[in-house]
Amino acid sequence: FLERPLTTHFRNSNISTKRRFNFAIDGWVQDQDGEWEWEEDDPNYQASTSVVIQASATPQLPSGTYRPKQSLGQNYLKDPNTVAKIVRAFHQDASRYQPTVEEIVELGPGAGALTDKLVEVYGASRLHCIEIDERSIQLLEQKHPTLKITHADVLQVDYSDMAIERPLVVIGNLPYYITSQILFALADAAHVGAVSSATVTMQWEVGQRMVAKPKTKDYGILSVVFQLYADVVCHFKIPPTVFYPKPAVDSALIGLHFYSPSLLRERLQGVAPVQLRRVVTTAFQQRRKTLRNSLKKLCQQEGVELSEEWAVQRPEELTPEDFVALTKSIFGTQSEMQLGKKVWRKLKHGSNN
Numbered sequence: 001f002l003e004r005p006l007t008t009h010f011r012n013s014n015i016s017t018k019r020r021f022n023f024a025i026d027g028w029v030q031d032q033d034g035e036w037e038w039e040e041d042d043p044n045y046q047a048s049t050s051v052v053i054q055a056s057a058t059p060q061l062p063s064g065t066y067r068p069k070q071s072l073g074q075n076y077l078k079d080p081n082t083v084a085k086i087v088r089a090f091h092q093d094a095s096r097y098q099p100t101v102e103e104i105v106e107l108g109p110g111a112g113a114l115t116d117k118l119v120e121v122y123g124a125s126r127l128h129c130i131e132i133d134e135r136s137i138q139l140l141e142q143k144h145p146t147l148k149i150t151h152a153d154v155l156q157v158d159y160s161d162m163a164i165e166r167p168l169v170v171i172g173n174l175p176y177y178i179t180s181q182i183l184f185a186l187a188d189a190a191h192v193g194a195v196s197s198a199t200v201t202m203q204w205e206v207g208q209r210m211v212a213k214p215k216t217k218d219y220g221i222l223s224v225v226f227q228l229y230a231d232v233v234c235h236f237k238i239p240p241t242v243f244y245p246k247p248a249v250d251s252a253l254i255g256l257h258f259y260s261p262s263l264l265r266e267r268l269q270g271v272a273p274v275q276l277r278r279v280v281t282t283a284f285q286q287r288r289k290t291l292r293n294s295l296k297k298l299c300q301q302e303g304v305e306l307s308e309e310w311a312v313q314r315p316e317e318l319t320p321e322d323f324v325a326l327t328k329s330i331f332g333t334q335s336e337m338q339l340g341k342k343v344w345r346k347l348k349h350g351s352n353n
């Protein structure tokens, strides 16, 4: 399996109050005393990028007529520095395997805090926005007449229809009420090579699950699936103060670099994603139980007996690769199979992940 590449950012140590090592991993920076803290704490942090992305004013919501709807997860970015940082991280993610950034999809552009910056940096013709709120669409059409905006529910879009010449690079300050469903839809899009990267905000706790390691409390379905499907990076923490209205929780900016379908096939070793899904969800439904108990019914249905080696373990002890091996031991392998178009997105939001 591919090892996750180590991301190294160089920083100017004398602009910080503490002297730092020039070193960071997945958003954590280490001080001279060896203590780790989030790069968000360093106001001078700049991700390495060949494109200059500077802060500029964020859009104002039209007064009186435009009240944010909680039901649509509308927490608008109001801090220009955070917008610039998000777009810099997006640029890093999107340009990791390709020299130019094209076929950008923004999920939930809202009033255009990120959109305006993306149009400024890349031009409107490379961007396609998906938004459900008619009011936002009107605002964006006035500002960017040539911008392609689709009025749709982001959960209904077919990413493979949108990826015309190359895989899409996705960005979004996501509506948090459907984060997991959006993420699982992106995983399905990776089956057909429709998405190469996604740089998305989410509730801090959900972000922690995406990068969690086995034997930790955050480790669960999201960790297993996304660490199998992508190289996952937590870029930085985002405080509630940079949004209007302020959410009750901290947020995280997560970068996902999806593996290509051929690499994904290699990683799945002939295991069908739909079977992997059954095993992972069944095991984590009872995360305190041993696999002997939690997978008993599933194994009976399949007429197999779990080997003792698996039977004594609990789901949180298994690495994502172990889950592939476990699924293989129950369901066997399939040669040259389609990975599937709607496998993970069927998972309900708020399920035990």
Ligand SMILES: C[S@@+](CC[C@H](N)C(=O)[O-])C[C@H]1O[C@@H](n2cnc3c(N)ncnc32)[C@H](O)[C@@H]1O
Pocket: 072, 073, 074, 075, 076, 077, 078, 107, 108, 109, 110, 111, 112, 113, 114, 130, 131, 132, 133, 136, 152, 153, 154, 155, 172, 173, 174, 175, 176, 178
């Ligand atoms: C957290 S706000 C982000 C707005 C803007 N990008 C920003 O950062 O200020 C989420 C956006 O997603 C939109 N949205 C919510 N549910 C959606 C759905 N099911 N499909 C498409 N857009 C949706 C909301 O209307 C809102 O504009």
